[in-house]
Structures are given as C-alpha cells and as structure tokens.
Amino acid sequence: xxxxxxxxxxxxxxxxxxxxxxxxxxxxxxxxxxxxxxxxxxxxxxxxxxxxxxxxxxxxxxxxxxxxxxxxxxxxxxxxxxxxxxxxxxxxxxxxxxxxxxxxxxxxxxxxxxxxxxxxxxxxxxxxxxxxxxxxxxxxxxxxxxxxxxxxxxxxxxxxxxxxxxxxxxxxxxxxxxxxxxxxxxxxxxxxxxxxxxxxxxxxxxxxxxxxxxxxxxxxxxxxxxxxxxxxxxxxxxxxxxxxxxxxxxxxxxxxxxxxxxxxxxxxxxxxxxxxxxxxxxxxxxxxxxxxxxxxxxxxxxxxxxxxxxxxxxxxxxxxxxxxxxxxxxxxxxxxxxxxxxxxxxxxxxxxxxxxxxxxxxxxxxxxxxxxxxxxxxxxxxxxxxxxxxxxxxxxxxxxx
Numbered sequence: 001x002x003x004x005x006x007x008x009x010x011x012x013x014x015x016x017x018x019x020x021x022x023x024x025x026x027x028x029x030x031x032x033x034x035x036x037x038x039x040x041x042x043x044x045x046x047x048x049x050x051x052x053x054x055x056x057x058x059x060x061x062x063x064x065x066x067x068x069x070x071x072x073x074x075x076x077x078x079x080x081x082x083x084x085x086x087x088x089x090x091x092x093x094x095x096x097x098x099x100x101x102x103x104x105x106x107x108x109x110x111x112x113x114x115x116x117x118x119x120x121x122x123x124x125x126x127x128x129x130x131x132x133x134x135x136x137x138x139x140x141x142x143x144x145x146x147x148x149x150x151x152x153x154x155x156x157x158x159x160x161x162x163x164x165x166x167x168x169x170x171x172x173x174x175x176x177x178x179x180x181x182x183x184x185x186x187x188x189x190x191x192x193x194x195x196x197x198x199x200x201x202x203x204x205x206x207x208x209x210x211x212x213x214x215x216x217x218x219x220x221x222x223x224x225x226x227x228x229x230x231x232x233x234x235x236x237x238x239x240x241x242x243x244x245x246x247x248x249x250x251x252x253x254x255x256x257x258x259x260x261x262x263x264x265x266x267x268x269x270x271x272x273x274x275x276x277x278x279x280x281x282x283x284x285x286x287x288x289x290x291x292x293x294x295x296x297x298x299x300x301x302x303x304x305x306x307x308x309x310x311x312x313x314x315x316x317x318x319x320x321x322x323x324x325x326x327x328x329x330x331x332x333x334x335x336x337x338x339x340x341x342x343x344x345x346x347x348x349x350x351x352x353x354x355x356x357x358x359x360x361x362x363x364x365x366x367x368x369x370x371x372x373x374x375x376x377x378x379x380x381x382x383x384x385x386x387x388x389x390x391x392x393x394x395x396x397x398x399x400x401x
Contacts, residue, residue, distance in 0.1 A: 048097055049136040051084035057134030059338035062167060062175050063142065065299065067132065068321040069179035069361070070141055071337035072295040073186055075325055077375055079295055082186050087140070102144040106184040107154040111144040118143070134340060142174070145185060149173040157181060160190050162251050163233045165209050179297040179321065179361040191297070191361040192283070193231055196276045198356050200265055203236070204243065210234045213276040216268045221245060221258035228268055277353055280360045284349060288327035290367040292375055296324035298334060298352070299359030307351040314345055324362070 053074035059067045073079035088101040100118070103110040113121075121131040121143050132138045149161065150173050160181045167176025180190040195211040197203050203210075216228045228234060233251045239261070240247075246264055249256045287294045303318040309331050316322070323342075326333040330349045335342045352358070 049087070049089065049100060049140050051087040051089075051137065052080065053083065053135060053137055055135035055137075056340050056342065057132050057138045058340045059132050060130040061132075061142075062169070062172070063177050064321040064338050065179045065297070065361075066142065066145060066174060066177040066182055067138070068297045068323045068337045069182035069191070069295070070138065070186075071335065071342065072179075072297050072323040072325075073183065075323070076292060076295055077371060078293045079187065083137075083141075086186065087137075100140045100144070102141065104144075104148060104185040105188040106186070106190075107148065107152050107157055109148065109152060109154070111147045111151075113140050113143045113147075145177075145182070146173050148185060149177070149181070156190075157184060160184055163193070163211070163231060165233065165235075179299075183295065183361075183363065187363075189363065191295070191363055192279075194276050194280050194283070194360040196273060196280070196355075196358055197269070198273055200269055202356075203269070204239070204246075204261065207238065208236045210236065210248075210269075212268065212272050213279050214272070216272065218259060218263060218267050221260070224257075226257050226259065280358075281349075281353055283360060283362050283364055284324070284327050284332065286364050287324065287362065288329075290365060291326065292367045292371045293365045294363045296360065296362035298322045298324055299361070300355075301357045301359070304355050304358075306355065307348045309346045309348060314347060321359075 053071060070083075074083055082105065086103050086105065088103070090098045090101065092098055097115050099115060100113045101110050102113065118136065118139060121139055122133050124130045131142050148157070152158075160178060164178035164180070165176065169175040178193070180193055184190040193211060194213060195209075197208075197210070202208075210228070211233055212228045212230055215230045218226055218228070220226045229250075229252075234248050235251070236246050237249050237256065238247045239245065240258075244261055246259050246261050247256055248259060283296060287296055299321045300316045300318060304316050305313045306316065308314050320336075320338070323335045323337045324332060325335050325344065327349070332347050332349050332352055333344060334347060335344045
C-alpha cells in the first residue's frame, strides 16, 4: 500500500508513501506540526475557495504589496468578514463550481473569475506568469483585482494607483501594487501611506520619489508657491549640475518645478521625516489598542536588518512587503505572506522605526463597541469548560483548573 489520504477539517493530506510517526502527533490540532514530520512525503491540498484566507499559499508574481495587504486584512475580524461578504460562488445543479463573483466595496463593481480561469491561473502561461498557488481564495482575489486594475473607471482607485511608484514592469497591472489599493477595494477606504527616507545625501544623489506625510508649501526657483500635498507622489527627476537645485514632477499632471535643495531639506525633508516616523509609531500603537478593525503592511526599499526579540538580527528582503499581524508593547509580529507557510518574525519596534528607509501602509480606526462585544462572545464560545463548576470558578475567580 503506497498511498494514504488523511482527512482533517477542510484539508486533505495526500501521503505518497508509507511513513511511520507517533500517534501523539495526530492529537495535535496543527496541520503544520503533522506535516512537518514528513514534508518529503506529502502534498497538502486545500479544498475549494470559501471566502476565507485560511490555507497556505505561495506568491509567484511581483505583487507582494497586494498579497501582504490581502493577508493582513484577512487576519482581522472586520477584514475577514469583508472578504467573506465580497465573494459569491456560483454552482451548477450538481454542486460543481462554475464561477466566483467578487464585489469590491470600494468601487462597487463585480468581477467574475470562472473555474477555467482559476485553473489556468495556477499554471505558467506563455510568458511564465503564474498566479498565487495553494489557497484558491488568494488566487481568485489576485485574479479579480488584476481585472479591476485594468478595467475599472473608478477615479479614486486610479488616483491611489497613480500615487505609488511604478514597478520594474509598469505594463503588468499587478507589478508593485500599493497595499492602499487593496484596502480600498475590500474595505472601501485606502490605507494611509507613510514613506521615510532619513538619509538626505542618498536622496540627493539618487533619482528618487517623495511622499509627504502632510502638506507643505515652499517657493520654487521663480518665487512661485508650490504645494507638496499630503500622500501624493513626487518624483525627483534630476539635480542641477552643481547639485544646488532639485527638479520635481508630481503625478497629478503638473509641470516640472525647481526647488532649492537646502530650502527643501530645511522646510520639507527634515520636518517630514520626523513627522513620518512619529506617524508610523502612532499607527503601530493604535493597532495594538484596536486590533479588530485595523491592518498594517510594512515595506522595505532595500535590504535591511532589524533586531528580533531574541537578540538576533533578521535580514529583510529588498523592496518587499510584510504583513503586520500583532503589536505587543515593543514587539511587532510580522509575517512574510509571500511564502508557503507565511513565516512569522517578532521584531523590535524601535529597531523597525530606526531603519534608514521604509514604507508603512495601514488604517487608524477605533474598534467599535459592537465589534469588541462580538469578539468577546466569540472567544467565550471557544472556551471549553469541563463542567458548570469550572465555568462558575472562571467567571468569579479566574481560571483555577
């Protein structure tokens, strides 16, 4: 007997050959703990899409911003419900899936992904492009969002996409997608975008972009007042020959303008860096206090190293996005949603905020009383009491067993 199939919850574990493991392993509730015993012998298959991001998946396209935002949103109570509410699965009379209809709250538009499109999406096309594999829900949303980015006439969505640097392949609608667009589609509100630089010499010597954390005014080379608007993307196209002036161009169609480099540093760059870091800290702190209705994505611009809580350094990938899962005091728990197991790291908050350059995308909502009560009831329902006496002891004196 060579092949065995174990069924656990909504997963199938297909074991390609007989292996010996201890019985105690199967008493554990974790699928990953079971599979970790014999990774070379199994294939893990999640059943069909169900409106929940609840299975392992792997990113293949250069859309880590989309994938990490989708995963971050799915980890919150409000976000998970929004994802589930947005999906309608159409079946035939024999209960076979025909198509998936995804309605985006932000644009109000519905995009259809057929079962045939889903199957093809998980295999390399003629250009070698493969959408996310593993959890079918991730693939469905990735495919539907690509359709939306290409076809939607929603002006807010266009503005969000326009206020973010283009990736290495600007003709690819999924290449370097801002997490703000994902939150707009799923939740109806775009994430706030925070971009830090800190190193002015690097900013000065390289063609770069600038996204102010608040609106600043400054006089240009000709004495005209120029506004750097909060959250808008400005590209530094070049420097003057002597480096005394910067040439900027906004993404709103404005003509190129010239700013004195020293004036830009004193009146915009330096104060903005201080504001941006404090804004990032406030966003993380708010997430700790209001975890039910907020999501955060952290992004790198280059390779960087942060300190983990175990005292060891962790090297982040260059130009990559990570999901913030939890904040507990100075500990920030992050996940690399692009990998099959969504590997998690616990990093020091101050080490994160002290990086020379980073992105932070997120919301700063307050958890509603209704959401808090609902969460409490859900947690209560998940608690197991052996008998009534244990229940009463827990309520009166705290857990004593």
